[in-house]
Amino acid sequence: MKLSVSALNSYYGPAHILFDVDLEVGAGEVVALLGRNGAGKSTTFRSLVGLVAHREGKIVFEGHDISKAPTHAIGRAGLGYVPEERRIFTDLTVEENLEVGRQPARTGAPQWSREKLFALFPNLAEMRNRAGGRMSGGEQQMLTIARTLMGNPSLVLLDEPSEGLSPKIVEQMAHAILTMKKEGLSILLSEQNLHFARLISDRSYIIERGRICFSGTMADLDARPDIRDAHLAM
Amino acid sequence: MSFYVVQFLSGLASAAALFLVASGLSIIFGVTRIVNFAHGAFYMLGAYVAFSLTERLSGALGFWGGIVSAAVIVALIGVLVEMLLLRRIYRSPELFQLLATFGLTLMVEDLAVLIWGPDDLLGRRAPGLRGAFDFFGQAIPTYDVLLRVLGPVVLGALWLLFHRTRWGVLVRAATQDRDMVAALGVNQKWLFTSVFALGVFLAALGGALQIPRDAVNHTMDLRIIVDVFVVVVIGGLGSITGAFVAAVLVSELNAFGILIFPKISIILVFLVMAVVLIVRPWGLFGKPEAAARQTPGLAVQPWRPLSAQARLAFVGVLILAAALPLLGSNYALIVGAEIAIFVIFAVSLHFLMSVGGMASFGHAAYFGLGAYGVAFLAKLAGLPMVACLLLGPLLGLFGAIVFGWFAVQLSGVYFAMLTLAFAQIVWSIAFQWVDVTGGDNGILGVWPAALVATPARFYWLALAITALSVVVMRVLVFSPFGYALRATRDSGLRSEAVGINSKRIQWAAFVIAGTFAALAGALFAYLKGSVFPDNAGIALSVDSLVMVLLGGVETVSGAVVGAIVYKALSIWLVSYTELSKLVMGAVIVVLVVMFPKGIVGTFDGLIRSGKLSFFKRGSQRATQAEGAE
Numbered sequence: 001m002k003l004s005v006s007a008l009n010s011y012y013g014p015a016h017i018l019f020d021v022d023l024e025v026g027a028g029e030v031v032a033l034l035g036r037n038g039a040g041k042s043t044t045f046r047s048l049v050g051l052v053a054h055r056e057g058k059i060v061f062e063g064h065d066i067s068k069a070p071t072h073a074i075g076r077a078g079l080g081y082v083p084e085e086r087r088i089f090t091d092l093t094v095e096e097n098l099e100v101g102r103q104p105a106r107t108g109a110p111q112w113s114r115e116k117l118f119a120l121f122p123n124l125a126e127m128r129n130r131a132g133g134r135m136s137g138g139e140q141q142m143l144t145i146a147r148t149l150m151g152n153p154s155l156v157l158l159d160e161p162s163e164g165l166s167p168k169i170v171e172q173m174a175h176a177i178l179t180m181k182k183e184g185l186s187i188l189l190s191e192q193n194l195h196f197a198r199l200i201s202d203r204s205y206i207i208e209r210g211r212i213c214f215s216g217t218m219a220d221l222d223a224r225p226d227i228r229d230a231h232l233a234m
Numbered sequence: 235m236s237f238y239v240v241q242f243l244s245g246l247a248s249a250a251a252l253f254l255v256a257s258g259l260s261i262i263f264g265v266t267r268i269v270n271f272a273h274g275a276f277y278m279l280g281a282y283v284a285f286s287l288t289e290r291l292s293g294a295l296g297f298w299g300g301i302v303s304a305a306v307i308v309a310l311i312g313v314l315v316e317m318l319l320l321r322r323i324y325r326s327p328e329l330f331q332l333l334a335t336f337g338l339t340l341m342v343e344d345l346a347v348l349i350w351g352p353d354d355l356l357g358r359r360a361p362g363l364r365g366a367f368d369f370f371g372q373a374i375p376t377y378d379v380l381l382r383v384l385g386p387v388v389l390g391a392l393w394l395l396f397h398r399t400r401w402g403v404l405v406r407a408a409t410q411d412r413d414m415v416a417a418l419g420v421n422q423k424w425l426f427t428s429v430f431a432l433g434v435f436l437a438a439l440g441g442a443l444q445i446p447r448d449a450v451n452h453t454m455d456l457r458i459i460v461d462v463f464v465v466v467v468i469g470g471l472g473s474i475t476g477a478f479v480a481a482v483l484v485s486e487l488n489a490f491g492i493l494i495f496p497k498i499s500i501i502l503v504f505l506v507m508a509v510v511l512i513v514r515p516w517g518l519f520g521k522p523e524a525a526a527r528q529t530p531g532l533a534v535q536p537w538r539p540l541s542a543q544a545r546l547a548f549v550g551v552l553i554l555a556a557a558l559p560l561l562g563s564n565y566a567l568i569v570g571a572e573i574a575i576f577v578i579f580a581v582s583l584h585f586l587m588s589v590g591g592m593a594s595f596g597h598a599a600y601f602g603l604g605a606y607g608v609a610f611l612a613k614l615a616g617l618p619m620v621a622c623l624l625l626g627p628l629l630g631l632f633g634a635i636v637f638g639w640f641a642v643q644l645s646g647v648y649f650a651m652l653t654l655a656f657a658q659i660v661w662s663i664a665f666q667w668v669d670v671t672g673g674d675n676g677i678l679g680v681w682p683a684a685l686v687a688t689p690a691r692f693y694w695l696a697l698a699i700t701a702l703s704v705v706v707m708r709v710l711v712f713s714p715f716g717y718a719l720r721a722t723r724d725s726g727l728r729s730e731a732v733g734i735n736s737k738r739i740q741w742a743a744f745v746i747a748g749t750f751a752a753l754a755g756a757l758f759a760y761l762k763g764s765v766f767p768d769n770a771g772i773a774l775s776v777d778s779l780v781m782v783l784l785g786g787v788e789t790v791s792g793a794v795v796g797a798i799v800y801k802a803l804s805i806w807l808v809s810y811t812e813l814s815k816l817v818m819g820a821v822i823v824v825l826v827v828m829f830p831k832g833i834v835g836t837f838d839g840l841i842r843s844g845k846l847s848f849f850k851r852g853s854q855r856a857t858q859a860e861g862a863e
Contacts (some may be wrong), residue, residue, distance in 0.1 A: 049417050087414040089407045099400060100407040101418045149421050200811030 001060075002027045002155050002186045003048075003079070005029035006121035010047045017043045018186040018210045021057070025155060030181050032201035032218075033190040034232055039209050040210040042084050043155045049074050061226050062154065068092040074121045080153030084190075086161045091134030094124055097132050097143055101150035109154035110183035117146040120176055138169035145176070157179070158189035174199045194232055206231045245489030246482065247378035247447075248384045251277075253481035254440030255458055256435035256465040257392065257474045264472040265429045268320060269328070269647045271335035273437050274459030275342035275778030279308045281440025281450045282350050283358045288445065294361040306438040312434030316427050322827050324426075328647050329593040330826045333783060336776055337822030339455055344816035346452045379445050383810075386444070388436070389478050396474075397578040401510040406430055456663035456772055460658045463651040464503060469511050470520020478520060504659050508640055511652070515643050520837075523706065537720075537790050539712045553699055559690035567689035568807055568843070570759070571696040575757045577797040578703045580781035582750035584793035585707050587782060591723030592642070595650045597751055598635065598655025598777050600630040602770025603660060604752025605759040609677040612759075619683035623756055630752020631745060633660065638744030642737050658776055664767035676766035680759045696757055703750055704794060710746065711790060719743050751778075778806070781824055786832030795834050832846065 003025040010018040018040050025031045035041050047055045052072040059067040066074050075081070089097050098114055105111050118125035121142040127135065132143065141161065148156055162170045163179065170193075177200050181187060191197040197204060198218050206214035206221075208231050214221070221228060287300035315338065323331050364845060366373040396402035408415045408425055416422055445646030446453075465484050469476030476650055484503055491502035516522050540548065542755045547656045558570050568835070583597045611622040637656040664671045671677065682686070710716050721729040722736040728804065729736050759765045777800070785796025810812050829836060 051413055051417065071413065071416035072419055072421045075417050076421075081417045083417070085413070087411050089410050089414075091410060092403065092406060096403045096406075099403050100415060100420070102400075103419050147418065 002029070003026070003188065005048065006042070006058045006061045008055065008059065010043055010052045010056075011054040012043075012052070016210070018047060018055075019208070021207070021212055023188075023212065025186050026064065027186055028181070028184055029203065030177070030187045030201045031205040032197040033188060033207055034194065034197060034204050035190070035207040036192060037220070040140045040208045040219070041207060042159055043210075044207065045081065045159050045188075045201060046081075048157060049079065050152055056203070067188070073217075075151065076103065078109055078154040080148040080151055082144050082156060082158045082161070085162065086137075086140045087133070088132035088147075089138045089145055090131065092145060094132065095128050097147050098150050101147035103151040106154060108151045108193050110180075110185050111152050112149045113147075114150075114174045117149060120179060121172075121205065123212065127129040136225050138165050138172075139153055141165060141173065142176070149180070153185070155186040155188065157229075158187060160190055160192065162181065162193050170196060192232070194228070236372050240369060240372040241489050241493070243374060243382065245380065245486040246385070247280040247375075247381040248488065249379035249481040249485035250606055251440040251458070251484055252257070252387060252461055252465055253385050253478050254443075256469070256477040256481055257388070257438045258436035258440075259462055260466055260469075260472050260474055260477050261382045261392075261405075261436075262430055262433035263466075263647075265405055266320065266324060266426055267328070267411075268324070269334070270430075270433070271332050271473075272315070272342065273335075273339040273433070274455035274457075276308055276312060276434045277341060277441035277458050278346060278455040279311065279451065280441030281357075281444050281454065282346055282427050282441075283307055283356075283438070283510065284442030284445050285350075285355050285450050287559050288358045297358060297361050298468045301389075301439070301442045304442040305435050308438035308441075309431045309435035311796045312438075313427055313431050316430040316436075319827070320430065321426075321824065326826070326830065327649070329587070329779075329781075329787070330830060332593075332595065332647070332650055333779060334826040337819040337826070339459075340819030340822070342817040342819075343452050343455065344813050344819070348813070350450075350452075352418075352452065354449035354451045355451055360446045363446075372725070375447075381443065381447075385481070387479065387591040389474065392474050401425075401428070420454055423683040428588055434644070437719075447478060454721065460655060460772075463713075464507055464655050466517070467648060467655065468507055468517055470514075470517025471812075473517070474517035476517055476519030476771035494543070502658070504655070507652075507655070510531045511640055511643060511720075512610070537711065540708075552697075555697055556694065559693060563703060564689045567693045569802075571689070571693045572758075572763055572805075573760060573798055573801045574693070574696040574756050576777075576781065576801045577700050578754040578757070579751055579778055580785070580793040580800075581704050581707055581799035582747045582754065584782045584785075584787075585710070585750070586743060587779075588787050588789075588793075589711050589723070590719050590747070591643070591738060591741060592651055592744065594641075594653040594747075594775070595779070595780070596653035596655070596660075596712065596772075596775050597747070598770050598774035599657035599660040600634055600654075600748035600751035601755035601758070601774060601778075602664065602767070603630040603633045603748075604755030605757075605765040605769045606664060606671065607752065608756040608759040609765045610679050612680050613677055619686075619760070623753075623760075626759070627749055627752035630755065631749045634748025634752075638741050638748065642740040644743055645842070654772070656684060657770060657772065658772040661767050661772075673765070674767065678764045680765065682760045692761065696761070701752070705755065708790065713725050715739070717741070759763065760817065780818075780825075782832075783822075784832055785827060785837070786835030788831065789834040790840060792832050792834035799833065812833050813863055831855075858863040 001024050005021060005023045008018055008021040009016070021044060023033070033041050044051060046052045047049060048059060049071060055067070057066060057067060061077060064077065066077065076093050087144055088229070089100065092100070098117070125137055127139070128164065131143060132140065135143065145158070145161070161173055166175060174196060177187065201218055203217050203220055205212050208228065214227050255273060255277050259270060262268060262270050284301050284304035289296050289303050291297065291300045319334060319338070360377050363377040364373045397408055404415065404420055404425055409424060412422060421818055461484060465477060465480040468483065469480030477851045483506065486505060487503045494502070510518060557566055562570065579601055583594065586597070587593045604627045608622045608626030611626055617625070617805065641649055641652050641656070664675055682692055686692045697721050718729065718734045718739050722734060722739050726736050755769060781796040781800045782793050783796070785792030785794065804818070807817055811817060831839060
């Protein structure tokens with residue numbers, strides 16, 4: 001297993017957010033974490049990369065326990081994180097944003113260069129020197145993914161990559177994620193958009209009120225419309 | 235005409251040091267979010283170390299090598315400070331960061347006196363740049379030309395550093411979003427350390443370059459830091475270009491202000507700052523800050539009015555205190571009256587800072603205004619004591635109305651810097667306007683009326699006014715006004731949304747706190763029989779902050795306990811050691827790092843947990859608070 005999480009509990013102050021979350025991502029797999037707004041998807045991701053201060057449980061990434069590791073060490077280990085809010089460095093140009101993400105090549109992970117990423121996201125190639133703050137939402141979404149890929153991660157966490165994007169850009173995004181998968185990257189993505197998730201994912205989990213309540217392949221999920229309607233109704 | 239040109243050029247030369255220190259402060263703030271009060275101390279250390287090195291090394295190489303080595307050595311000291319102290323307080327409320335770095339400043343001052351002595355030191359002139367050249371009959375020192383060139387050169391070098399190196403790009407990214415930079419695999423520990431080292435290097439270089447121009451002494455740290463605060467408030471904290479433009483602006487205002495208002499040139503700078511703040515509260519080149527962190531912010535327990543028993547206990551303690559004249563000597567009574575006065579002062583700051591969420595670094599301004607108000611009325615107008623005590627504090631009230639209006643437009647570190655600058659203006663006027671205030675000689679012979687002229691009676695008067703003041707402020711905390719003020723402190727947006735005019739509420743709180751501080755100052759004038767500029771000095775402002783911190787920022791009654799303990803300790807300390815600043819600075823640093831909850835807060839924690847496990851609880855709560863950010 002690339003990543004295996006067991007009994008993850010997270011807290012914001014006195015509030016208990018995640019309850020015994022278990023999940024796994026195999027090498028080269030694309031796994032979707034589905035759930036409504038506020039179900040705990042982003043908190044799960046933030047906990048995995050150490051951005052939630054108070055977390056308990058076991059997180060094993062490529063055989064190493066990273067549940068106590070500081071955020072930067074997790075990033076250095078090859079676990080990339082693409083936040084939902086994108087968090088582009090607005091004062092920095094596109095190229096400078098990519099530079100922040102740059103890390104040395106890693107064995108067993110696909111390698112990315114600036115030029116390769118510009119080929120993956122052609123829109124970015126046309127605005128290399130534009131400030132991050134002066135880009136559209138879709139362009140920022142591409143930049144935040146490209147920035148994380150500059151670190152040559154072996155697994156990326158994509159937090160709602162299709163959120164707030166126009167249908168045309170969503171299509172480009174699906175294409176880009178499939179290209180990433182083809183390169184051999186493992187991906188855990190969170191989604192509310194079942195249609196989008198189905199396009200690209202091998203398996204899925206459903207999270208509701210901080211608890212995992214379903215786990216199976218996309219076909220398994222399609223066979224259980226009751227679960228889909230109970231937890232993902234739009 | 236040529237005279238004005240020379241004046242202009244001399245202003246540009248002074249701007250160099252100001253820019254070096256201000257840009258260092260800005261760079262450090264940008265990444266670490268700490269306003270490094272100790273920046274003035276590093277500037278001073280740079281000058282002292284450069285003085286020692288250039289005395290020992292000879293020749294041009296020795297001189298310039300000495301200057302640069304001094305900056306490097308001080309930068310290394312800065313690295314130690316960052317690793318040992320700052321790393322422990324990056325997550326603390328900004329008030330604690332300001333206080334800890336201020337404590338450091340106090341320690342450095344005493345250490346500098348220990349090592350280099352208290353007298354002015356005159357450094358070597360720069361080899362090859364000793365002379366002056368003639369400019370239409372006016373002499374311009376050659377060395378100034380170098381400084382004038384240096385400012386833009388450093389500005390350019392910094393620009394290259396931040397835009398053309400990976401390190402610079404990382405620093406700019408971290409300035410905006412530290413967590414994201416960490417998630418991208420960058421270890422920020424060393425990024426922070428290197429940024430701090432660079433900032434300190436610039437400050438120390440600024441100091442080292444001053445030695446051919448100016449005498450080196452142990453007061454240059456506070457002088458520069460106040461100017462630097464003004465510069466960064468005008469230019470915008472975090473902007474290097476802003477620091478440059480504002481440094482030139484402030485230096486030119488000083489250069490020409492001396493021609494226009496020779497005695498109170500600082501007023502001119504103040505006016506410009508006021509205009510900038512009205513038009514652009516975040517400075518000329520700054521960016522609007524995201525909502526500032528809460529000032530107290532550790533883990534506020536809900537405040538409750540005193541229970542009936544606690545009220546009885548309060549009355550009991552008051553009766554005991556009133557019995558002091560039966561037992562104590564005259565000396566004890568004078569000390570007792572002084573402590574009582576400082577209780578008012580500390581409680582008034584607590585009201586502003588803990589209840590209102592506005593940590594003022596210049597609360598002594600209103601104390602000083604109250605003291606001078608009394609002195610003017612008693613000496614110049616010859617009014618009797620009762621009238622003076624009632625009317626004198628009005629000067630503090632007016633001061634708080636004017637300064638408070640500006641100050642409440644800002645929050646967080648900007649608020650702290652602005653209040654400090656205001657206090658420094660009051661101090662400067664008291665110090666420089668000799669005709670009216672007597673300058674450094676103060677105003678003497680402010681004696682109390684015959685009725686309260688004995689130590690015992692004066693003590694009773696002070697105690698009565700103190701008790702009344704404390705009760706009034708406490709009642710205010712639990713009044714509808716107090717609720718509105720605390721709501722504004724805890725969430726400005728939400729309180730605005732329910733219809734509270736938060737700026738007006740904060741302004742009112744500022745005026746109330748200022749008036750009580752002025753009342754304390756008025757009593758103090760009568761206690762001492764005299765007033766001096768130091769009654770509005772930085773040291774006094776910081777004393778009041780330490781009193782509140784020592785008692786416990788988050789408690790309602792901490793300020794009373796803090797004032798009593800601190801004042802008693804410091805009176806005792808000053809009579810036993812020459813190095814009171816060193817000890818005091820160390821006490822502040824230890825308090826901030828190890829006991830951020832203060833005496834009453836710690837005691838509270840002990841009671842609540844029922845055992846000695848409050849450290850554990852404290853750390854647990856701190857992590858929760860982090861998570862909630």
